[in-house]
Amino acid sequence: KNYQIIIEENRRLYNEVQELKGNIRVYCRIRPFLQGQNKKQTSIEYTGENGELVVANPLKQGKDMYRLFKFNKVFGPASTQEEVFLDTRPLIRSILDGYNVCIFAYGQTGSGKTYTMSGPSITSEEDWGVNYRALNDLFHLTQSRQNSVVYEVGVQMVEIYNEQVRDLLSEDVPDASMHSVKSTEDVLELMNIGLMNRTVGATTLNEKSSRSHSVLSVHVRGVDVKTESVLRGSLHLVDLAGSERVGRSEVTGERLKEAQYINKSLSALGDVIFALAHKNPHVPYRNSKLTQVLQNSLGGQAKTLMFVQINPDEDSYAETVSTLKFAERVSGVELGAARSYK
Ligand code: ADP
Numbered sequence: 001k002n003y004q005i006i007i008e009e010n011r012r013l014y015n016e017v018q019e020l021k022g023n024i025r026v027y028c029r030i031r032p033f034l035q036g037q038n039k040k041q042t043s044i045e046y047t048g049e050n051g052e053l054v055v056a057n058p059l060k061q062g063k064d065m066y067r068l069f070k071f072n073k074v075f076g077p078a079s080t081q082e083e084v085f086l087d088t089r090p091l092i093r094s095i096l097d098g099y100n101v102c103i104f105a106y107g108q109t110g111s112g113k114t115y116t117m118s119g120p121s122i123t124s125e126e127d128w129g130v131n132y133r134a135l136n137d138l139f140h141l142t143q144s145r146q147n148s149v150v151y152e153v154g155v156q157m158v159e160i161y162n163e164q165v166r167d168l169l170s171e172d173v174p175d176a177s178m179h180s181v182k183s184t185e186d187v188l189e190l191m192n193i194g195l196m197n198r199t200v201g202a203t204t205l206n207e208k209s210s211r212s213h214s215v216l217s218v219h220v221r222g223v224d225v226k227t228e229s230v231l232r233g234s235l236h237l238v239d240l241a242g243s244e245r246v247g248r249s250e251v252t253g254e255r256l257k258e259a260q261y262i263n264k265s266l267s268a269l270g271d272v273i274f275a276l277a278h279k280n281p282h283v284p285y286r287n288s289k290l291t292q293v294l295q296n297s298l299g300g301q302a303k304t305l306m307f308v309q310i311n312p313d314e315d316s317y318a319e320t321v322s323t324l325k326f327a328e329r330v331s332g333v334e335l336g337a338a339r340s341y342k
Contacts, residue, residue, distance in 0.1 A: 002063040003046055003054040010068060023301075024277050025072045026331040028053060028308045028324070029084060031112035032077035041314035047074045055321060058314050069324045071331060077312060081119055081126060084307075085133045091303050092137045095220055095233035096145070100302040102236040102294060103130060106266075106327065107309030108319045109210040109242030116307050117239060122188070130307070131191075131216075131237050135184040138218065138235065149222040149231075154178040155187055156219070157194040160289050161212035162261045168194035168214065178219070191216060210242040211258050213265065213290055217297070236297045240266065243326070244319055265290040266326070272298060273306075273330040306330060 030047070033040050046054040051071040057064075075084050091101050105113035119129030128136075142151040156176040157168040169190060170177040181187050198214060218235040243266055246259040268288035275283040276299050285295045298304060308327040310320055 003066040003068065005063075007048070007052055007054070007068060010070070023303045024273060024331060025303075025305045026308060026327050027073045027075065027084075027087065027305065028069075028071045028310060028327065029075040029079070029112060029116055030077050030310045030312050031115065033312060037313075039313075039315075042312045043314045043317040043320055044310070044312050047076050053324070055317070055324065057321075058317055067321065069328055071308070071327065081116075081128055081133075084116060085128075085130055088130060088134065088305060089137060091305060092134050092235070093141065094303060095138060095235050096141055096149075096222060096231070098231040098233050098301075100234045100236070100297045100300075102238060102297050102302060102304045103134070104238045104240055104269075104304070104306045105309060106240055106243055106306055107323050108244040108311060108316065111309035111311045111316075111323075113239065113242075113307070113309050116309060117237065132184065132188070134235060134237070135187050135218070138220070139184050142220070142222075145222075148225055150225060151223075152221045153181050154219045154221075155181050155190050156217045157190065157214065158293060159194075159198050159212050159214045160265065160293065162258060163265070163289050165289050165293060168197045176217075181218075187216075187218065211262065213241050214239045215290075215293055234297060236294060238294070240269075243323060245322060264288060270326055270330050273304060276304070277330065 028051075030044055041058070043055050043058065044053070045056040045066060046052070051073050053069045053071065053074050055067050055069070057067070073087060088103070091103075095101050103117075105117045107113050115129065117129050117131050119127045119132060121127045122132055138153075142149075142153070145151075155169075156178055158176045159166045159168050165176075167173055167176045169179055179190055181190065194214065194216070198212065216237040218237075220233045220235075222231045223229075224231075241262045243262075245263070246255070251259060265288040268284065268291050271284050271287065272291045283299055285291045291298070306327065308323060310323065
């Protein structure tokens with residue numbers, strides 16, 4: 001197949017750019033076709049063990065139709081919640097060693113962001129999403145070390161909507177309120193409160209959540225019993241607004257304003273992660289509320305993981321490519337001109 005030639009030619013290039021990535025990881029997850037979806041043409045042509053992904057443009061033919069992307073990992077439609085979390089585990093462990101960890105899910109509405117992060121349910125263990133698994137790991141680890149380290153864990157949750165930051169856990173406080181927690185269940189309870197507050201004024205959950213960002217921050221402070229030294233780490237679980245591009249002609253008024261704010265903040269996020277991946281001396285945190293809220297958690301010794309969610313549908317091709325280009329840019333692995341097969 002033609003795309004095999006593209007892959008071969010680009011392998012050397014990946015190795016050269018590999019070291020650029022530092023503490024930024026990008027995992028791509030392709031959601032399966034859904035039950036009842038009768039049209040099953042896919043734009044995904046190939047996925048490789050080593051994070052390669054080839055998409056096919058349905059409007060082109062022959063060798064021109066393929067485009068290659070490369071990420072740290074690609075999870076195909078059959079991958080389980082457990083498999084997806086496996087590579088996230090070491091990041092969670094590092095929080096107790098004093099690291100800040102940020103986990104994002106990026107993609108168009110309906111691409112599986114919520115499925116990956118929250119999971120379809122928490123009643124059955126195999127359904128658990130990254131959020132629940134991460135919190136569980138975190139609390140298990142603090143418990144297993146409780147004879148040598150005393151931990152305090154605090155949670156904050158904010159929403160960013162039209163460039164305004166709002167505390168989802170209490171009203172009328174100048175800064176995001178901090179809530180002390182002792183278990184995963186405590187955090188889930190707060191998340192539910194936050195989720196309810198988030199949907200105030202919206203007719204459906206999806207309506208509001210797809211147009212605002214929410215950030216759940218878990219701050220861990222550990223005091224060593226013997227030395228009394230203090231280590232602080234944090235975990236930020238970021239549910240981003242849908243990345244779909246909305247044309248000016250399609251929406252007006254309030255919807256257009258929302259779309260513009262979302263575009264602005266997502267591109268500001270992209271710029272910040274790009275600057276960090278390239279170790280640029282200036283990181284443009286001030287360009288959006290989202291990047292301001294995360295300023296202390298991105299960069300420096302922070303570890304960033306982005307799940308890039310893909311809808312496999314051929315009709316989503318344009319959005320898929322736009323999502324993959326964003327992800328490629330933040331990962332620091334831009335194959336540039338060499339990517340397309342000539
Ligand atoms: P988003 O949060 O990006 O808007 P959702 O997570 O709500 O998207 O996913 C859209 C639909 O696809 C939901 O019905 C969800 O259950 C389903 N879905 C997403 N990812 C998967 C997956 N990996 N396996 C099975 N169903 C999935």
